[in-house]
Amino acid sequence: MDERWQLLDRPSEFEVVHQALTSGDTGGVVLVGVAGVGKTTLARMVTGTLSRPVRWAACTQSSQAIPLGVFAPWIAPSASRDPLALLGSARENILAQPNSVLGVDDAHLLDQLSATLLHQLAVDRSARIVATVRNGEPVPDAVTSLWKDGYLERVELTALTKQQCVGLVESVLRGALEGLSADVMWESSGGNPLFLRTMVEGALEAGTLTKVNGVWQLRGPTAVPSGLAALLDERLSRAGDSVLDALQMLALCEPLDLDILIGLVGEAAVDAAEIAGLIRIGRDGRQISARFSHPLLGEVVQGRIGTASARRRRGRIVEALREREPGTAADRIRLARLYLDSDQAADTALLSSAAKDAIFLSNLSLGEDLARAAWERDGGLREGELLARALLWQGRPGEADAILDRYDPDTLDQLELVQWVLPRASLQFWSLGDVDRGRELMRLMDTRVEYPPLRLVGDAAAAAMTVHENRIAEGIAAAEKVLAAPDAPRQAIDFAAFAAGLAMPVAGRGADFEPIAARSRAEKQPTDGMIRVMVRYCDVLALTTVGELDRAEERATEYSEFSSTAQFLGWAIAKIAVGVVAIHRGRFREAVTTFEQALAALHAETSLPWQLPARLLLVRAYAALGDVSSAERVLAAADEHAGPHLALxxxxxxxxxxxxxxxxxxxxxxxxxxxxxxxxxxxxxxxxxxxxxxxxxxxxxxxxxxxxxxxxxxxxxxxxxxxxxxHAAAIADGDTEALDAVSVEFEQVGLLVSAADAAAQAIPLHDRAGQRRHSAQASARALRLAARCDGAATPALMATSRPLPLTAREREISAHVARGRSNRDIAERLGVSIRTVEGHIYRACTKLDATDRDQLAELIWHNPIQ
Incomplete structure (x- = not known):
């Protein structure tokens, strides 16, 4: 009967999906609809007709909790925790067969890294994609982008019509359906194919759907349930204890290796569950796994498991899984999560290792949970430092400091002292702004640590602090010394790269940072995932300062793709890097959106210092767009981050x-x-x-x-x-040819706002020389470039588009008048006397034929002079 349910006639949708997977203009299709509407059925029907190889990945709630969980079977065994390396491994194996199709069931349940990988495959069209998404569920932004940005075609599957419902049921039953029964089925199912199928199969099993005189009739209250959950629950009640046992095991750890499931519940139970259509067996990369035939089944089954039973069952799964060495980060995280909620005593080393995996794979909250569990079981410094780091990165330095405060530095050896000092000094210096305390802690390490490689770790962290104190040359020299040391450990290299990456670009040595950035990119096993994210930001910053905006944009896009909202800090820093490029290119609306998103992500109990560079650039974007009130709001907010620790x-x-x-x-x-x-x-x-x-x-x-x-x-x-x-020389000399030439230079490297300003500044010079044609050309060029910069309203552009006969000081004071400020307020802001302000207002009113301040304000608002 299973095959008969796939005879649903959706010819138009079938053709759209088939076209998208074979010769369409997009890279595939996303099927969207409510649970049970037939998305998976249609997708598998279409892919079953293709001559291309098809690989399926089915998302579950269990896989969603693990970075790259759904694609874990395609990741080669490796100790690497680097997200880009893992993404690359999964991508390589998924695309091992050329000209293939990738199917993703329930893509709304993708974890962020898996969603990123799917997005990458769609963007560069490495494989045709067919994905299903359930309506009414939160969907990762990377998945939503698939259809919003036109990479995949979106097809909405709606409920069946009454005629389709009747036709489907009659084809399955191979007989006519009574009209009254048809009405009941149509109304009760709402046209949902899964509701309909479960209703029919359940009624057949219960004996309430029978054939009378050649016509199928539905009778009895159990055949008209109120919803799908009730229908599935009723069906499960008749599945038998052994089948239910298998389903309950699977509900707690889906997907589950077939051999392990058989070992837990027996071959007969697994076979019975598969034959009943409740589970399906398939190959997940290197292993054969069991999954539910529909995700809603798992949800219903979980509702049948009590807390005590769930703990005991997870314990049995743990006993089976720990006999196999977890070969990947996903394996370790999965096993550690099962341990936490089971009746088994957790392995502290496994919890710590899984916590590192989670943090490096951009999931700080999961990393915190695992690290806390390890710390509460062991209480060791290694576990405490890991927990403190997860808390610190989430903007909770007070909690992190309280964890570290439990250890007495006098009892620590040299390695332990470094492990203790670095996070504590970092949170004191950067998060709490206590420079003196941060430096005091660093001096403690300096006086007690003698082993050269460990001293280099301290030197690198101190270099980063020095750079933030705006002692640029000293910070760069210290960082370069660490980077040149042959025995420098990875942690020292990471910190030194971060210090150099913030300092070299602003020092005018952006090109010198490239080999350092390349060294960091090549390192597959960083000591701290967040430091790696920061170094990547520095890479983008360096490229912008040397005028390589195309490469900067490529890097920013690449780095932002692996970041996850679960790792809000890494995601936000990657967003800031994207915004840096947008500001330089003059894409101010994009910059506003990007920076506002980053700032929202950086909101935490203790405001994170990375908000400062984002806010300062956001002020410039709002100002360029003429949104003064927003610019003032953001600049005022930036005042919370000030002090010697952020003098940079x-x-x-x-x-x-x-x-x-x-x-x-x-x-x-x-x-x-x-x-x-x-x-x-x-x-x-x-x-x-x-x-x-x-x-x-x-x-x-x-x-x-x-x-x-x-x-x-x-x-x-x-x-x-x-x-x-x-440009400055051309302005000083009043050289229009030089201004025109440098405007072209600015445009060629992508600095469009500077190009527009240079063209605009040439206009009055052409006018004074009587060069009307050249003036018109410069004006047209300035307007064209400004339009590409979202209509940027820079002083040069506005002065040439709507000039007013005012001096620079008169313009400035008139603008304050227009904003409703009193003469005293204006005088205090500008550091001049009230009489001076009154004189400028009088002269401005005279030039503009305004009788008073109110008329002057009205003229200013309706005739912008910026």
Whole structure:
């Protein structure tokens, strides 16, 4: 009878799916519908007609809890915990057969890394894909993107019509169905094929659906259940104790190796469950596994298992699984999770190893659970440090510090002292902003640790702190010393790469960081997954400073694909890297969305310091779009992250203030903020950022920085600083040809807003020279480039599009008037006297023929002067 249920006639949907998997413009299809509507049936019917090889992966609630869980059978045995390496292994094995089709059942249950892999396969069309998604369930963003971004075609499967219901049942029963019975089935099932099938099969088993005079009739209350769960539950009641035993084992650990399931419940029970259509047996990569024939069966079965029984059953599964060495991270996590909820005494070493796996595979909450379980069983420093690290990364430094405070450093040996000091000093320095306490802890390690490799670990962490204190040259030198040491352990290399990666780009040595980034990318077994994420951010930052925006965008996209929302910090940092590139390219709306998402993910009990660089760049994006109130809101929020432990970011804070001032027509203030940023950057050795700050000042109308930028062009790696210098020289000389040329240069490297500003700044020079044609060309170019930057409203662009006959100071004060500020408030903000403010307002009103402040404000709002 099973095969007859697949005779459902959906010709139009069948053709759409077949076309998508054979010759369609997309890479496949996603079938969407409620549970039981026939998504899997249709998908398997279509793939059964294909000549291509088809590989199926079925997602479950159990596999969802394990990073890359559903694709674990395709991951080669390895000790690697690196997400990119594991993704690569799964991808290679899935695509081992060319021209293949990948089927994914219940893709809404994919874990984040598996969803990422599926998304990658769809984007580059490595394989045709057919996936099913249940309506009404949360779906990973990577899966939703499959149809929203046009990679796969979305097909909504709706309920059957009454005619289809009757036709299906009659084809299965091979006889006519009574009209009244047909009405009952149609109304009770709601046209859901699975409801319908379970109803018919259950009624046949119960004897309430019988053939009378050649016509099938449905009689009796049990044949009209209220919902699918009740129908399945009734069917399970008749399955028999041995079958139910097998199903309950499977419900607690799905999928389950067939041999293990047989060993637990017996061959007869497994065979009976398969013959009854309750489970299906199939090959999962290297092993043959059992799964439920439908995920709802597992949910119903779980409802039949009490807590005590579940603990005992998991214990039996653990006993069977631990006889096999867990070869992959997914295996270790799965076994550790079973241990936690079983009646078996957990293996602390396994829990610790699984906790590391979970953290490195971007699931901090799971890592915390496993690490806490290990720590509560053992209480050792190794387990405590791991738990503290998971808490720290989740923005809970107080809890992390309380864990570490239980250990007496005087009782620790050299290795243990390093394990204890590093996380505690880190949380004191970065999370709590207590620089003195952080440095005190580092000195404790420095005085007591003698073994050279361990000292290098401390030196690398200290280098990262030095960089954050804005002592750039000193921090780089310390990091390079560690990186050059032949006996440096991996933990020292990771920390040193992070320190160098934050310092070298802003110091003008972005190109020098490339081999360090490559070394980090090649390392398949990092000591801390989050440090690896940060180094990857630094890689993107370095590429942007040397003007390699295409490569920066490729890296940012690559790095963001393995991150997971379960690992909110890693996901957020990857998002910030994407936003960095968007800001440089002038894609401000994308930057706003990206940074806001990252900031939302970084919300924690203790605000995470990574919010600061995201907020400062977000201010610039809002300001460029003319959204002053949002820019002010974000800049005010950024004030919570300030102090010597974040001095590295102070030049960026001033650049953000400069852009906000520019957005309020405060060119004079904007130039002053940009100059201050350049001064602080120069004093700290942030030469690339000094050049950028002077470039902003030049775009805001400052003509005095050509000489300094020319000097910096010889010091900062990459072509961008040279462009800044040529732009400043062209502004200083009033050279329209040079401005036009440098505008083209900016566009060629992808700095579109700078290109638009250079073109806009050439317009008044062409006008004064009477070069109307050149002026029109520059204007058209500036507008075209601005449009590609989401209509950016920079001072240069707005001054040329709607000029008002006001001086820079008059513009600035008039903008404050338009924002409803009093003369006293304006004077305090600008550091001038109230009489000076009144004089500028009077002259502005005279020039614009405004009778009072109100008319001046109205003119400003309706005639933007930014």
């Amino acid at each position: 970011h102070e030049p960026q804070r001033l650049i953000a203030r400069a852009w906000l001032a520019a957005a309020t027509a405060g060119r004079h203030s904007a130039v002053e903020f940009a100059r201050k940023a350049a001064t602080i950057a120069a004093g700290a050795g942030q030469y690339a950022l000094e050049a950028e700050a002077l470039h902003h000042a030049t775009r805001f109308g400052d003509r005095t920085h050509a000489a300094r930028l020319a000097t910096l062009a010889g010091r900062v790696q990459g072509p961008v600083a040279g462009m800044y210098a040529r």
